[in-house]
Amino acid sequence: MFDSRNTYNHDEDRTALSAEEVRAAVRQSIDGSTTAFGNLYRHFVARIYRYVLLQTRNRMNAEDITEDVFVKAFQSIQKCRGREDTFSAWLYRIAHNATIDHFRAEKRQQTLNRSLPTGEPVAREDSDILLDYNDTLRAISDLPPHYRQLLLLKFVDGMDNAEIAQIMGKSAGNLRVMQMRAIRELRQRYDEGTP
8 A cells, every 4th residue: 555654755866766767667667677667656656646635635545546546557557668758747647537537436426425525634744745835726726627737737746848748638839828828817816816
């Protein structure tokens, strides 16, 4: 089971791989190396967990989804053959889809139960992640999902437009337009006093 207390740490550089090391680890993973996939896991797990946590705002759900992301990635790593340079975008795309699936399932469950889930408070060890991004989350929480995803990837995860375009399945031009609209809508909400 995924354990954020042991996996997430603020010193992500300890498990950081260079771009070439990531490509090599992907190639080795495709060839069946579980050690290489473990290196990829350690390199990306905190980022994927943070990405999912910021969307779900629930530690247990974020852990479950993150675990599911890496299981799916491991099971389908063969799809990355010849695409080693885009592994990060591919992984985030899996995380995005898994998060969407979670919300769909949660919505179906709410409909069946006819009540809202009580949720679980965020654990103390994860609270610093959310505190750092609390203002950002508050400001973007009411934006449409595609704007919210774009802004999280761009300004919270610090990804460049090429990576975001791959994750979201958009062209670079379409992404720039979407980013301008998202920022304009965010600015408009601030001007109206309702971030």
